[in-house]
Amino acid sequence: MSQVQGKVALVTGAASGIGAACAEVLAREGARVVATDIDDARGAGLIAKIKQAGGEAKYFHHDVTSEAAWAEVVAATEKLHGRLDILVSNAGIALSAPSIVDVSLSDWRRQTAINLDGVFLSVKYGIPAMRRCGGGSIIMMSSVAGLRGTPSLAAYCATKGGVRLFAKAVAMECAQANDGIRVNSVHPGIIDTPIWNKITGTATPPEHNSMTIAEGFAQLSVPLGFAGQAEDIANGVLYLASDAARYLTGTELIIDGGMTGGSFRRAPPDGNQ
Structure with a gap:
């Protein structure tokens, strides 16, 4: 229970879903966590939960599209803990549309501002802080x-594809600088989190359905046949953040139940073909 003991971790988009799971797992494993989001109520609940479990965490309201906010959050983290070792650039949104021609320019720009600009700003301000303490691990959520x-998610695909190559380029830059900073991307598949309600445009809480939205999609397209949980992704983030991954940089950790591995025909429940 001490894979990141003594390290300081900053997690964006931490109020719910994958971000919350990352914050909880990192805190459980000994990190002092700084969790940021714009959902202050859920952020406060997350901190209370972490502290109740014996972890250490602090919450800051944080719009990841604001450069000034990034300067403030990183400075506050260093003032509070004296260092930054782990940066999980997780904050993101997914906006769907029947076709790319139906996507408004404002929605395109909103998605790129959060999913790409926010990640860019995270490293712009996170890297100098990590260099001041001798290195660290940056994990970008793709x-x-x-x-x-993916049909209906072309704009989202553009941002997440951008994150993938951005992580590789920054990894090479840090390696060239020999600054001790590793940079990797994580690629979740169908994970049962609240983002599915936002993508599909329904406000019905998944727990009120006989089958969650994520499970429905997973049974159709995931070889393992079920949706992942946020902690499945958080466990991967923990690995990349820990010294066990000291030889990994510029790579992709895909956690998708086999989706990108290939395809097959699932047998009917009764076994008949």
Whole structure:
């Protein structure tokens, strides 16, 4: 229970879903966590939960599209803990449309501002802080949608594909600088989180359905046959953040139940073909 003991971790988009799971797992494994989001109520709940479990965490309201906010959050993290070792650039949104021609320019720009500009700003301000303490691990949250195209999510795919190559380029830059900073991307598949309600435009809480939205999609397209949980992704983030991954940089950790591995025909429940 001490894979990142003594390290300081900054997690964006941490109020719910994958971000919350990352914050909880990192805190459980000994990191002092700085969690940021714009959902202050859920952020406060997350901090209370972490502290109740014996972890250490602090929450900051944080719009990841604001350069001034990034300067403030990183400075506050260093003032609070004296260092920054782990940066999980997780904040993101997914906006769907029947076709790319139906996507408004404002929605395109909103998605790129959060999913790409926010990640760019995270490293712009995170790298100098990590260099001041001798290195660290940057983990950028991409998606399987950053590896292959998906109908109705073209704009989202563009941002997540951008994150994938951005991580590789920054990894090479840090390696060239010999600054001790590793940079990798994580690519979740179908994970049962609240983002599915936003993508599909329904406000019905998944727990009120006989089958969650994510499970429905997973049974159709995931070789393992079920949706992943946020902690499945957080466990991968923990690995990349820990010293166990000291030889990994510029690579992709795909956690998708086999989606990108190939395809097959699932037998009917009764076994008949």
